[in-house]
Amino acid sequence: MSKKSRKKSSSSKSDEMAFKREAAAMARSERAIQATVEATDRNPPKKSGKAMQAGARMYPVEFPAQHLKKPGLEADLKVAPMYDAPHYKGSGKLEGKVALITGGDSGIGRAVAVLYAREGADVAVAYLNEHKDAEVTKAAVEKEGRRCILLPGDVTNPKYCRKAVEKTVKKLGALDILVNNAAFQEHVNDFLDLTDAHFDKTLKTNLYGYFYMARAAVPVMKYGSAIVMTGSVTGLLGNEKLLDYSMTKGGIHAFVRSLATHLIPKGIRVNCVAPGPVWTPLNPADRPAKMVATFGTEQPMKRAAQPEEIAPAFVFMAAPSCSSYITGEILPIIGGYAGG
16 A cells, blocks of 8 residues: 555544544534423423413403303303404504405404404395394494494305395495405314214315305405405314314415405415404304313413404505505414414
């Protein structure tokens, strides 16, 4: 072996030894970091058992163990959902506009109706047959100084959707904002218990209803109008007992993204608000009473939202002054990520 080769070989072996020493040192440093963390594992910090209260007022953490018959009346809830947002100050973001809100009789829909009115919009409320709840929504909108009409009917019927849009335009003069919000939800404990009738009801309400109402509304909406749809955390993360509902909510998210692109030439923005657990009649009309008592406590914030905490996002998505460059987006409001 030449002197040059011997020198090269020696240098290579020297490099290898250096690499091994560096690797050993790195392994020791990794173990040192691990040991530091393991020491804290033996005495982990205690998690706060308190629910997060970061709003303008305090919100309930637990609810009475109560189960409602469908479709679920807000008037029958022992703890009334908080929808009137007394600390929310309107500033004319929707001045002179007209909104049609499906499922506007209660829950998120009612809270959205109130804030839309506070921002200057007249409101048409589409709902199934919860007449007592709808009258409360109407009174709340009128208290804000705006007009409100009630449109009872079934969103799974395309004829009803066309008539609802026609009546909105005829009585209120236009249709600038469509909020697709009506929904059907019913859990199953076993996938095999999900009947054809149950599956069909969920898809017809949550997907067909959104499609029919949007199809009816788009022809009368002007450039600068907006469609806002209610999605769900279940459409993002799934839910083991709400298989059909989760499927429809994921479908709504896809519909929003697709329709948004399709309607750009018409100047109609389409967006989605995807809430986590919210205290409305929807869940007490689904869950067993004992589960209702702890509804929402599994979230990182350790409580369910109230409708008035979700409604401002619908204002944001509808108002040209807030979201003129936003379309096809899904906005999760889920009280912190609850995944693994």
